[in-house]
Amino acid sequence: MSLPGPKPRSNLEELLEGIWKQNPVFIMMLGMCPTLAVSVSAVNALSMGLATGFVLSGSTLLVSLIRNIVPREVRIATYILIIATFVTVVDYLIQAISLAIYEALGAFIQLIVVNCIILGRAEAHAARNPPLRALLNALGMSMGFTIGLLALGAVREILGAGKLFGISLFGPDFQPWVVMMLPPGGFFVLGAWLLFFNWFNRRKTPVASDKPAQGHAHV
Amino acid sequence: MGLFPFCMPYFPFLNKTFPRGIHPADNKSTATIPIRRLPFATQLTLPLNQHIGKQALPMVQPGQEVVRGQPIARADGFMSVPLHAPADGVVEAIEPRPTAQGTWMDSIVLRVFDASTQEYGWGEPQDMDGLTPEGIVRAVWDAGLVGLGGAAFPSHVKITPPKEGRVHTLVVNGCECEPYLTCDHRLMLELTDDLITGIGYALRALGAERAVIGVEDNKQDAVEAIRRKLPENGLIDVQAVRTKYPQGAEKMLIHSLLGLDVPTGKRASELGVVVNNVGTLAMMGRLLPQGHGLTERVVTVTGPGIARPGDYWVPLGTPMRHVLDWAGAPGVSAREIILGGPMMGQAVASLDVPVTKGVSGILVFDDRHIPSGQDRRVRPCIKCGECLRVCPMGLNPSMLGMLAAKAEYDAMGSTFHLGDCFECGSCTYVCPSNIPLVQQFRVAKAILRERAA
Amino acid sequence: MSAPPRLDAPLPQPASSTAMLRTLGLVAGLCGILIVSAYQGTQEAVTANRKIALERAVFQIIPGAQRVDEYFATRGGLVPAQGNVPDGAVKFYAAYDTAGKLRGIAAEGAARGYADTVRVLYAYDPVRRVINGMGVIYMRETPGIGDKIATDSAFLRNFQALDASLGADPQTLANTIRVVKQGSKQHPWEIDAISGATITSKAVGRGINDSAGRLLPLLVPHLASLKEAR
Amino acid sequence: MSETLPQIFFGALLANNFVLAMFLGLCPFLGVSGRLDTALPMGAATTFVMLVASLCAFGLNWLVTTFHLEFLRLIAYIVVIASAVQLVEMVLKKHSPALFRALGIYLPLITTNCAVLGVALFQTAREYDFIQALTFATAGGAGFSLALLLMAGLRERLQLANVPNVVQGTALVLMLAGLLSLIFMGFAGLGAGE
Amino acid sequence: MSSPLTELRTAPHVKRNLGVERIMSHVVLALLPIAAFAVWQYGLSALALIITVIASCLLTERLCNRLGGVASTLSDGSATITGLLLALTLPPAFPLWMGAVAGFMAIALGKALFGGLGFNVLNPALVGRAFVQAAFPAAITSWVPAYAPERFSAFVPTTWTLPFMTPPDISAWAKAAVDGFTGATPLARWKFENVLTSPIDFLSGAVTASAGETSAILILLCGLYLAARRFLDWRIPVAVLASAALTAWIFQLMDPVRYPDPLFALLSGGLVIGAMFMATDMVTSPVTPLGVWLYGVFIGVLTMMIRYFGGLTEGVMYAILFGNALAPLIDRLTPPRVFGHPRLWSRS
Incomplete structure (x- = not known):
């Protein structure tokens, strides 16, 4: 959770924060459940990202607006109430827009309510910042989350179905890797992305920590 | 031992022993050459x-x-x-x-x-029969005797009756389970009389009821030689134990001969058992009457x-x-x-x-026969479990070794009983990955001792 | 999954309970407005969506149909569907062509497949007393194996005239609809399984058999009342 | 179609394991699976909370369907479950301090765990009756605990391995979770061969 | 004066001359007859598959060495064993490119990820097998008949499928190649058609199955050789096979019509090769004496449970992998009694 640092961030930094430096999927490992569950295709991933973004933006904006009148004691209760409201709203919105997407996402739309990104943002950021900054931060986070979901969904759809956004890429003879659409595939692809980032970061900054990390065994 | 002692040479697998342990090639070619x-x-x-x-x-x-x-x-x-x-x-x-x-x-x-x-x-020659138990201890002390099996622990201390209780059994260690070594074997053959005499002194000094000589069954001739010289009173017995390393370790031999396990952290004397090496007792019998x-x-x-x-x-x-x-x-x-x-x-x-x-x-x-000449490339532990199957103490050397590699010394000591390891080296001997297990354990023990201090 | 409460935070001045109640009430009211307006605003679109989805599924298995009515088959007769399914009732869909003539009946069957429940929609021809169409609504079966139930032409041919007539006792089907090993279909009420996807094939058969077994005894005696569209 | 109790139980425990097949409760799964000592109480606490949630959801669902307030279902679930857990926490603290010490520190973490809300939502969607719902919650919690224990055992063992640097951390845990998930696929179709 | 040539080492100064490489080479040796038999049954396609999978494993191992910046570990022989075992668990006409994927995944996902030999937590060959089972479920259940007359002159059409392409449907080809070929393994035939394969067919290898599953006697003999030389822990196969047979026997007593006899349970599927060569993988099995028995019994019983109640026809692979995943817990719960410690089981 980012507490307000010593130097105030510019609005642009506020927006970019969640896209890269604190990417909820790849860096902060938040909201893993929907990330893995719905990322079987790029469309699902995008829908989930947008839905979460809607809830995140809406609730942080509201939390930020009323931040000065909410007593500490009922803070969390209020936040949960607000988040649950927006989730219910988005639930109906998706039903109205497309039943196919609604059924593909299933229970995970309602489970947005327990996505730790949202409560975390409300608690750590929106409750301490004015509405504009809160909204910018939320938008950045939403974009970061959507990008993370898409990165997962695209890989899983390409390998698992030979398609991207439903468009066939390799012709009818392509052998799909079914495992990618299945639960193990979700874990593997996210793990592989993290591996890639680990490798990339290490290449970028050749730190002297080539020694294996001294793990503490508790046996 | 048993009902048919004369049969035992043909059924070595019936001989008493301890669980686990190893069978290295014994290479005891010098056993037949007189000293x-x-x-x-x-x-x-x-x-x-x-x-x-x-x-x-x-x-x-x-x-x-x-x-x-x-x-x-x-x-x-x-x-x-x-x-x-x-x-x-x-x-x-x-x-x-x-x-x-x-x-x-x-x-x-x-x-x-x-x-x-x-x-x-x-x-000066001394009259051994006239000596009190204390006198025997004194005489042993004066002779400068120490445990000749390798530990070099002062012998007079060993044959002094312990304060915490009576000693009932003197175990005489004639196992010589280390490969190559035959000095105890030759002593048992050549100084049999001195050995029996020495055992008699130790029994008197300790006030023990009986003595059991344990000899590995690859030294059947020594068993026979001793058996021929055993006194009539039946106080001393000789038993063949199975040839296995580390049969000569104190705790292992007590288990093999008497079926007693020395509890961890305790000494054998607390069970009423004292272990002495055949070499020490033979020298006792040889030196003391002469006052040498x-x-x-x-x-x-x-x-x-x-x-x-x-x-x-x-x-x-x-x-x-x-x-x-x-x-x-x-x-x-x-x-x-x-x-x-x-x-x-x-x-x-x-x-x-x-x-x-x-x-x-x-x-x-x-150069040609150096044992380290084989491939000694250390590889990661493949958890074959061979070390668990040989560790005479029933430890888990595989896990201890992995912990040692990560410097997790506390876990080694507390959870995995490193303190019970007496460094016999069986685990290192069998390890197919050439992991220097016992060497790591020595280091770990030293570090734990340092931390405790 | 929330951040654990910070124990080291200094204890602030406790708020008065009126303030707490006031805030909660305000927020709750705000939320209430939001939810209700979202519910009201989307209800129409949601209903329309559902209708379209249903029609698409029904039209696929009942060619020539142009409109779908939802009914409950109850012990007392057929009633237009509304709200929750009453006890003992079975929901079904009556499909009509442009002239308002009954083209067929559709109903849903479900059974546990390999990975999850398989839900299928099947078409019942009241004239020939056979099941003459089948479409998969929901499945998570293994791609390349189980999911062939939706595409395998040989398997789908099973549902061109699958016998579903009622027996002498009008409370049960004359013959249990069952799935047999591929290539061994001998009777009109048997379904040839897909080789290698036996479990999924059997789920389809079981789902249809269960559903038809409950629906048809309630439906058949009152078929006449469905001849014309509502 | 109605499921038998063993089907529900083994389905939620193995074939459709909450963590490894349905991706519910991943945050605690990734976070608390480093040590066996914490994995066991965490699993027990979660199972307990899931049972509480299941009970609450059953009652609430009856309430909202009776009064046709479906649009309030989600809010009701989340608020009531969170409060119920708080209540349980307080009762435990007062009457069973030992149990509270064992489970207490995990309870607040679990309150908004998606496995807990997941139980409530899934049992509603599948229209389970009371016994079925309780079976489902128990099996879900047991499945969560099983996955947690397996993962903790593997991670403790890998503490002693020379895991390459790039694999360290969450990447390794995810890969392990993937492998476990792969293993659990062996239970697919459990009970379907009947 | 000290001789500069003197070596200073700490005790012990002698070692048993039995290194990892020798153990591994004996395992390879023991697998060769089984592989040869598979080639005899299935011909060129099986041979090509075995070679491809082994090559893929070795290349991946080398690649991972290179990436990790460590010396080559090819010489320890473990990658060869993984490749050989993996190839023997695949359908003989499995497309070669899929075999290569399986080999890659076995080594990369099953072993290198955790630091290489000794640190893997799951049997690499089975990880590779489980991956392709999940990735290519249709291809891995496409069987070809044994002893096809043309097996030494022509490849099965699926073998040379272009990389990343779907293999052609070979049911027509297979029916033409051998009369009466059903395309189902004995376990599938029992489960879905209630047809039991006769023990004679099992022994002659005239059944439909993975390359290395069809010769129970040969596998037993090869395993016995390894057990006799103490290169594998005899307790594991004994526990697995005995518990599986016992489970089968109990079920048969309860319902003789539905459940087959223990002999069928032992001979069908990959139970024997799994018990002999995969469950015994040293790295991934427990080390404690009691743990080894528990592990074996668990695998045997779980295999039968999956066969009898699961959606899959065969459960050996998943049962062993599950056993592997349990091994750390088993080891922890069954510490051997340390000499001189109280005899009662106690958590230390």
């Missing part, structure tokens, strides 16, 4: 501390002439033993000299007279790098180089020289260190 005597070297170096305990106090000055058997250092307290001149000669110096342990230690340097003989010039001190011991000199392998009576203080020259070791090509057995012995760097009371064997491996 030979080594001539005096021109100079003997006698470290003042050849035993576990406090260093002895010199009783001679440089330039002083001594005769064979004369005490030249006296014990400094109960946990210390005197030292006797191994030959007629003159004290050249009392100064620090290198020892096999790699450290320098105050030593009496003796130049041996050319005319020195094997005769003792000191010591310990001036020489039997050392197995063997290994692929030795031309005339065998067991030798070696005067204490004889430089290693002299022993090897005499036994025919072309010193230059020797690649590894080990004091003691190959499983628990110690490699030495210099040939100028002396033979001391605790040296039971000198093994020389040359």
Whole structure:
């Protein structure tokens, strides 16, 4: 959770924060459940990202607006109430827009309510910042989350179905890797992305920590 | 043992033993060669501390002439033993000299007279039957005896009845489970009478009811030889135990012979059992009636790098180089020289260190036969579990080794009972990945001791 | 999954309970407005969506149909569907062509397949008393194996005239609809399984058999009342 | 179609394991699976909370369907479950301090765990009756605990391995979770061969 | 003066001459007859598959060495064993490119990820097998007949499928190649058609199955050789096979019509090769004496449970992998009694 640092961030930094430096999927490992569950295709991933973004933006904006009148004691209760409201709203919105997407996402739309990104943002950021900054931060986070979901969904759809956004890429003879659409595939692809980032970061900054990390065994 | 002792040689698998353990090739080719005597070297170096305990106090000055058997250092307290001149000669110096342990230690340097003989010039025969138990302890102490199996623990301490209770059984360790070594084997064959006599002294000193001699069943001739000499009263028994390493470890032998497990953290004497080595007791029987001190011991000199392998009576203080020259070791090509057995012995760097009371064997491996010549590339543990199947203490060396590699010493000590390891080396012997397990355990123990201190 | 409460935070002045109640009430009211307006605003679109989805599924298995009515088959007769399914009732869909003539009946069957429940929609021809169409609504079966139930032409041919007539006892089907090993279909009420996807094939058969077994005894006696569209 | 109790139980425990097949409760799964000592109480606490949630959801669902307030279902679930857990926490603290010490520190973490809300939502969607719902919650919690224990055992063992640097951390845990998930696929179709 | 040639090592100074490489080479040796038999049954396609999978494993191992910046570990022989075992668990006409994927995944996902030999937590060959089972479920259940007359002159059409392409449907080809070929394994035939394969067919290898599953006697003999030389822990196969047979026997007593006899349970599927060569993988099995028995019994019983109640026809692979995943817990719960410690089981 980012507490307000010593130097105030510019609005642009506020927006970019969640896209890269604190990417909820790849860096902060938040909201893993929907990330893995719905990322079987790029469309699902995008829908989930947008839905979460809607809830995140809406609730942080509201939390930020009323931040000065909410007593500490009922803070969390209020936040949960607000988040649950927006989730219910988005639930109906998706039903109205497309039943196919609604059924593909299933229970995970309602489970947005327990996505730790949202409560975390409300608690750590929106409750301490004015509405504009809160909204910018939320938008950045939403974009970061959507990008993370898409990165997962695209890989899983390409390998698992030979398609991207439903468009066939390799012709009818392509052998799909079914495992990618299945639960193990979700874990593997996210793990592989993290591996890639680990490798990339290490290449970028050749730190002297080539020694294996001294793990503490508790046996 | 049992109903048909004469049958036992044909059914070695029925012999008593302990669980697990290993069967290294025994290489005991010197077992059939009678013990030979080594001539005096021109100079003997006698470290003042050849035993576990406090260093002895010199009783001679440089330039002083001594005769064979004369005490030249006296014990400094109960946990210390005197030292006797191994030959007629003159004290050249009392100064620090290198020892096999790699450290320098105050030593009496003796130049041996050319005319020195094997005769003792000191010591009066004593009436052993007239001695009280305390008198026997005193006599053993005066003789400077220590455990000759390698530990060099002062023998008089061992045969003193413990305060915490009565000793009922004296276990005599004739296992000699280390490969290559045959000095105890030869002693049992050649000094059988002295052994029985010595056992009698120890029994009296301890006030124990009985003695059991445990001999590995690859030394059936020694079992027979002892059995022929056993006294009629039935106080002493000899039993063949299965040939297996480390059968000669105190806890293992007690388990094999008596079926008793020494609880962790306790000593055998708390169970009423005392273990002594056959070599020690044989020397007790040989020296005490004459009133002589310990001036020489039997050392197995063997290994692929030795031309005339065998067991030798070696005067204490004889430089290693002299022993090897005499036994025919072309010193230059020797690649590894080990004091003691190959499983628990110690490699030495210099040939100028002396033979001391605790040296039971000198093994020389040359270029072609050096055991480390095999592929010793260390690989990761493949969890084959072989070490668990051999660890006589029932530890999990595989897990201990992995913890050691990650410096998790506390977990090793608390959860995995590192403290029970007595470093027999069985795990390292069998490890297919060449992991230096017991070596890591020594380091870990040292670090844990340091942390505890 | 929330951040654990910060224990080290200094204890602030406790708020008065009126303030707490006021805030909660305000927020709750705000939320209430939001939810209700979202519910009201989307209800129409949601209903329309559902209708379209249903029609698409029904039209696929009943060619020529142009409109779908939802009914409950109850012990007392057929009633237009509304709200929750009453006890003992079975929901079904009556499909009509442009002329308002009954083209067929559709109903849903479900059974546990390999990975999850398989839900299928099947068409019942009231004239020939056979099941003459089948479409998969929901499945998570193994791609390349189980999911062939939706595409395998040989398997789909099973549902061109699958016997579903009622027996002498009008409370049960004359013959249990069952799935048999591929190539061994002998009777009109048997379904040839897909080789290698036996479990999924059997789920389809079981789902249809269960559903038809409950629906048809309630439906058949009142078929006449469905002849014309509502 | 109605499921039998064993089907529900083994389905939620193995074939459709909450963590490894349905991706519910991943945050605690990734976070608390480092040590066996914590994995066991965490699993027990979660199972307990899931049972509480299941009970609450059953009652609430009856309430909202009776009064046709479906649009309030989600809010009701989340608020009531969170409060119920708080209540349980307080009762435990007062009456069973030992149990509270064992489970207490995990309870607040679990309150908004998606496995807990997941139980409530899934049992509603599948229209389970009371016994079925309780079976489902128990099996879900047991499945969560099983996955947690397996993962903790593997991670403790890998503490002693020379895991390459790039694999350290969450990447390794995810890969392990993937492998476990792969293993659990062996239970697919459990009970379907009947 | 100390001789500069003297080596200074700490005790023990002698070692048993039985290194990892020798153990591994004996395992390879023991697998060769089984592989040869598979080639005899299935011909060129099986041979090509075995070679491809082994090559893929070795290349991946080398690649991972290179990436990790460590010396080559090819010589320890473990990658060869993984490749050989993996190839023997695949259908003989499995497309070669899929075989290569399986080999890659076995080594990369099953072993290198955790630091290489000794640190993997799951049997690499089975990880590779489980991956392709999940990735290509149709291809891995496409069987070809044994002893096809043309097996030494022509490849099965699927073998040379272009990389990343779907293999052609070979049911027509297979029916033409061998009369009466059903395309189902004995376990599938029992489960879905209630047809039991006769023990004679099992022994002659005239059944439809993975390359290395069809010769129970040969596998037993090869395993016995390894057990006799103490290169594998005999307790594991004994526990697995005995518990599986016992489970089968109990079920048969309860319902003789539905459940087959224990002999069928033992001979069908990959139970024997799994028990002998995969469950015994040293790295991934427990080390404690009691743990080894528990592990074996668990695998045997779980295999039968999956066969009898699961959606899959065969459960050996998943049962062993599950056993592997349990091994750390088993080891922890069954510490051997340390000499001189109280005899009662106690958590230390």
